[in-house]
Amino acid sequence: MNTPQEDRRKFLRLGLTAGCGLLVAPIMSACEGANDDKARAAQQSQSSSGNPEAPTKLSKADAKYQDRPQNGNQCSGCQHFQADTKRCAVVAGEISQNGWCSLWVASA
């Protein structure tokens, strides 16, 4: 049998433990919520960057790109052509130096 003083100590310990549990749970939950938001933002960023060129460049179809020259003009003679990467500054995707599109501009 416990003395009244021991009972009071047990009661205080239980109360303290329960109180900490009540305080810690919302804090942990808030942290998990913040991490969920970060993960969601990263996921949206990844999904929207599936094609990193897409938001800033035209598609080949929209630019009316073709893999052959047009009237003697071709990508290698265009100011948008990036020979080192076989890319174009304004049209998405890999392009041929012999290609052409409606955005062709003579290189300087």
Ligand code: SF4
């Ligand atoms: S012709 Fe079109 S695809 Fe080719 S480099 Fe110029 S803008 Fe780009």
